[in-house]
Amino acid sequence: MQSLMRALAAFILLTHLSAAAEIQAQLDRESVPAGNGALLTVRIEGRAQPPVIPAVPNLIVNSRGQSTQMQMVNGMTSVSTTYTYAVGSNAPGDYVIPPIEAMVGNQKVASQPLKLKVLDSGAAQPPAGMAPTPPGMPQAAEEESGDAGEKRFGFLTVELADSERNHVYVGEIAPVRIRAWLPADSRANLRSGIQPEGKAFTLHNVSDQPQQTQEMRDGKRYLVVTWFGGISATKAGKFPASLSVNATVAVRDASAPKQPRRRMGGPFDDPFFDSVFDQMNAPMIQKDVTLKSDDQEIEVRALPTEGRPAGFTGAVGEFKFDRAEIPNRWKTGEPQQITAQLSGSGNFALMNAPELSPADPWKTYPGKDQFSAGDQASFSGSKLFRFSAVPRKGGAQEVSLAFSYFDPAKESYETIRSPVQKIEVTGEDLVEVETAAAPVVKEPEKKAAGLVGQHREMSRSGSLVPLVSRPEFPRILSLAGALGVLGGILAAWRNHRANPERLARRALEKATRQALDLAVRSAAAGEVSAYFGAARLALQHQLSGLWNQPAQAITLAEVQARLAPDSPVARFFQEADRHEYSRQGTGEVLPQWRALFDDAMASITPPTR
Amino acid sequence: MVSATPLEQANQLHQSGDFAAAASAYEAILQQGGPRASIYYNLGNSYQSLKKYGPAILAYERARVIDPRDPDLLANLALARKAVAVVEDVTIHPWVHAVVHYLSRNEWSWIVAGAALTLGGLGLACGVVRLPRRFSFAAAILASLLLGLGAGVLYLRKGESTHGVVLSENAAVRISPFEKADSIGTAAQGRVVKMGAKRGDFQYVEVPGSSLQGWLAAKDLARVLSP
Numbered sequence: 001m002q003s004l005m006r007a008l009a010a011f012i013l014l015t016h017l018s019a020a021a022e023i024q025a026q027l028d029r030e031s032v033p034a035g036n037g038a039l040l041t042v043r044i045e046g047r048a049q050p051p052v053i054p055a056v057p058n059l060i061v062n063s064r065g066q067s068t069q070m071q072m073v074n075g076m077t078s079v080s081t082t083y084t085y086a087v088g089s090n091a092p093g094d095y096v097i098p099p100i101e102a103m104v105g106n107q108k109v110a111s112q113p114l115k116l117k118v119l120d121s122g123a124a125q126p127p128a129g130m131a132p133t134p135p136g137m138p139q140a141a142e143e144e145s146g147d148a149g150e151k152r153f154g155f156l157t158v159e160l161a162d163s164e165r166n167h168v169y170v171g172e173i174a175p176v177r178i179r180a181w182l183p184a185d186s187r188a189n190l191r192s193g194i195q196p197e198g199k200a201f202t203l204h205n206v207s208d209q210p211q212q213t214q215e216m217r218d219g220k221r222y223l224v225v226t227w228f229g230g231i232s233a234t235k236a237g238k239f240p241a242s243l244s245v246n247a248t249v250a251v252r253d254a255s256a257p258k259q260p261r262r263r264m265g266g267p268f269d270d271p272f273f274d275s276v277f278d279q280m281n282a283p284m285i286q287k288d289v290t291l292k293s294d295d296q297e298i299e300v301r302a303l304p305t306e307g308r309p310a311g312f313t314g315a316v317g318e319f320k321f322d323r324a325e326i327p328n329r330w331k332t333g334e335p336q337q338i339t340a341q342l343s344g345s346g347n348f349a350l351m352n353a354p355e356l357s358p359a360d361p362w363k364t365y366p367g368k369d370q371f372s373a374g375d376q377a378s379f380s381g382s383k384l385f386r387f388s389a390v391p392r393k394g395g396a397q398e399v400s401l402a403f404s405y406f407d408p409a410k411e412s413y414e415t416i417r418s419p420v421q422k423i424e425v426t427g428e429d430l431v432e433v434e435t436a437a438a439p440v441v442k443e444p445e446k447k448a449a450g451l452v453g454q455h456r457e458m459s460r461s462g463s464l465v466p467l468v469s470r471p472e473f474p475r476i477l478s479l480a481g482a483l484g485v486l487g488g489i490l491a492a493w494r495n496h497r498a499n500p501e502r503l504a505r506r507a508l509e510k511a512t513r514q515a516l517d518l519a520v521r522s523a524a525a526g527e528v529s530a531y532f533g534a535a536r537l538a539l540q541h542q543l544s545g546l547w548n549q550p551a552q553a554i555t556l557a558e559v560q561a562r563l564a565p566d567s568p569v570a571r572f573f574q575e576a577d578r579h580e581y582s583r584q585g586t587g588e589v590l591p592q593w594r595a596l597f598d599d600a601m602a603s604i605t606p607p608t609r
Numbered sequence: 610m611v612s613a614t615p616l617e618q619a620n621q622l623h624q625s626g627d628f629a630a631a632a633s634a635y636e637a638i639l640q641q642g643g644p645r646a647s648i649y650y651n652l653g654n655s656y657q658s659l660k661k662y663g664p665a666i667l668a669y670e671r672a673r674v675i676d677p678r679d680p681d682l683l684a685n686l687a688l689a690r691k692a693v694a695v696v697e698d699v700t701i702h703p704w705v706h707a708v709v710h711y712l713s714r715n716e717w718s719w720i721v722a723g724a725a726l727t728l729g730g731l732g733l734a735c736g737v738v739r740l741p742r743r744f745s746f747a748a749a750i751l752a753s754l755l756l757g758l759g760a761g762v763l764y765l766r767k768g769e770s771t772h773g774v775v776l777s778e779n780a781a782v783r784i785s786p787f788e789k790a791d792s793i794g795t796a797a798q799g800r801v802v803k804m805g806a807k808r809g810d811f812q813y814v815e816v817p818g819s820s821l822q823g824w825l826a827a828k829d830l831a832r833v834l835s836p
Binding site for chain 1: 728
């Protein structure tokens with residue numbers, strides 16, 4: 001057990017020692033022209049915070065990324081991180097970069113100071129003295145290798161989805177397949193959308209969710225990200241269809257120095273597998289790049305003038321009528337609505353409403369249209385048109401709707417028609433009348449075609465800020481709420497006032513008060529019989545409220561049935577009955593009768609809160 | 610002799626083909642007389658005749674805020690959109706969209722306010738007098754339906770207060786609010802975008818119907834609701 005603990009301690013010590021802190025800083029050249037940059041690499045052994053590059057007046061330092069290498073050799077783990085910077089200045093002179101410091105654990109390490117001579121931008125960079133590219137720094141080579149180096153991080157290809165075509169027509173939205181080719185073992189993060197490099201083409205409706213596949217190309221395996229979209233052009237000619245996308249790509253650095261692999265025995269301990277393990281152990285380098293496609297030229301052909309139908313308005317694609325609704329009965333001069341729906345694939349944005357055929361007896365007005373996409377990229381779909389037409393000639397007619405478009409697949413114009421429909425137009429012909437009566441208005445030459453004319457009446461003043469966004473709106477809602485609450489309070493109060501129980505209770509209290517008043521007055525007047533009658537009535541009213549019975553129904557028998565015979569109420573009822581039947585009309589109302597009555601009232605009167 | 614009104618003068622300039630002067634005249638009328646649908650409509654026509662489709666669509670959109678059912682306006686707006694291949698972004702069912710946009714947000718707001726006041730008034734009246742039960746029940750149901758419908762429509766259209774229109778051709782949407790920041794795409798002229806925060810000379814925008822969002826130069830767009 002002790003030997004095992006010693007071995008473990010030795011392992012930890014060795015591992016710790018292997019992570020000894022060290023920092024190395026190096027410039028790839030001693031001098032650069034003003035405006036250019038040298039490559040500064042800072043390599044730190046051990047797990048460290050990023051180094052702090054000291055500020056030097058006029059010296060520009062831009063980070064170019066970092067890579068981390070981890071190796072285990074003979075059980076010892078070593079970690080090193082290489083930070084790369086572009087260093088330069090616009091002001092010629094001799095610059096000294098002070099020691100670069102970094103914290104490795106709790107230990108502060110510092111590099112040697114570095115010197116950089118920035119030459120006048122007109123001077124050629126001296127070939128002599130150029131520091132060789134340091135090992136483990138592929139960026140330097142890559143920086144100078146131009147496009148080939150950029151392509152190491154991936155590239156784009158763009159091709160027409162229809163592989164049999166290498167041309168598009170003006171106004172056509174041609175489906176394209178855009179593919180980003182990334183090295184198979186890379187990691188990529190796109191920082192922008194795909195955009196055309198030039199102005200000849202416009203990119204439309206690029207799919208939001210690209211497909212990912214693995215493909216071989218020129219003997220290399222790539223991760224291929226595929227989007228679908230459409231390109232269109234507005235003028236004829238041959239133009240480069242170049243696209244680009246900004247990405248951050250991390251690839252394995254095959255040029256990094258390879259560590260000899262420790263032979264451990266086993267099935268993979270064969271030199272044949274060295275290249276595989278070297279590839280797996282190669283450090284990652286990361287870079288912000290712009291992936292571009294080659295400037296593949298695509299021919300944009302003008303739409304042919306030959307065979308162009310008179311009703312052609314610019315639609316390019318392939319379309320068909322889904323429906324056409326023309327009313328059967330018309331009257332000259334009175335507009336009615338015509339509905340038509342066309343579906344297919346093509347450039348729906350350039351698609352205008354179909355025309356009535358024959359067109360002469362009609363005057364049509366621009367209407368509304370509504371596009372419904374049939375796929376995610378909006379290449380296919382349907383467009384619904386609603387427009388008004390006014391017949392100018394009366395009589396029975398046969399009409400249909402006609403729509404002309406250019407079919408890029410057939411490379412010819414097509415005119416489709418809805419089924420011919422018989423209609424009846426009543427009223428006089430309007431053509432001559434309209435022509436004669438129409439005021440001669442000089443149309444401006446540059447006026448956009450199809451534009452409905454100016455309004456001549458000043459409409460009433462409005463507000464661009466709707467009521468809902470104005471401060472009055474919450475006040476109106478508060479007022480409405482307050483009215484409702486007030487109404488609720490009033491209704492509750494009214495219900496409370498009209499409550500029958502409450503009214504009955506109040507009537508009972510009133511009757512009791514009146515009986516008591518009469519009893520007091522009778523006692524003062526010495527009317528014994530009247531006193532007992534009024535006092536008993538007061539008790540009856542009180543008991544009727546308690547027992548929910550009419551006051552007249554509460555007799556001595558009822559009281560004795562519900563209360564104890566010696567209770568004050570029963571005793572008072574007995575005394576009252578005795579005086580009633582004795583016919584003793586006047587005399588003194590004895591104090592003990594009053595006391596008995598007070599006790600009786602107290603025993604049945606609920607305590608006040 | 611009766612002198613021509615400013616509107617007549619502006620219309621004459623338009624008729625004569627001097628669209629730039631007509632646009633200036635319409636702008637002056639709006640400055641002096643406040644927002645009017647007819648003037649925004651005429652202004653949009655002048656800009657469209659100048660092939661300035663971004664400002665034209667902005668003017669039409671402003672006219673539509675006030676008068677959403679003017680057929681001339683809708684026809685010319687559709688023409689302008691066609692010219693720059695811009696399609697209105699419809700995210701809800703077309704039938705629902707037609708109902709929701711048949712009235713302006715202002716009109717829907719008044720419906721909500723009127724329905725709320727009717728409900729409050731009914732409550733107060735019921736507190737004061739005894740209304741016929743059938744009448745008060747029917748009125749309360751109708752007002753509640755209108756209130757719910759109007760509130761729902763206003764909720765669906767709440768984003769319109771942030772709408773802006775791209776004025777320039779190929780306006781670059783950048784990743785950061787700086788002139789030299791990388792462009793991540795372009796927003797088409799006349800495209801309606803959602804406007805967010807403003808930083809310096811740049812405005813954060815989201816282009817509906819696409820994943821494009823970033824910073825657009827403030828001079829390249831204008832908010833629909835604040836002339």
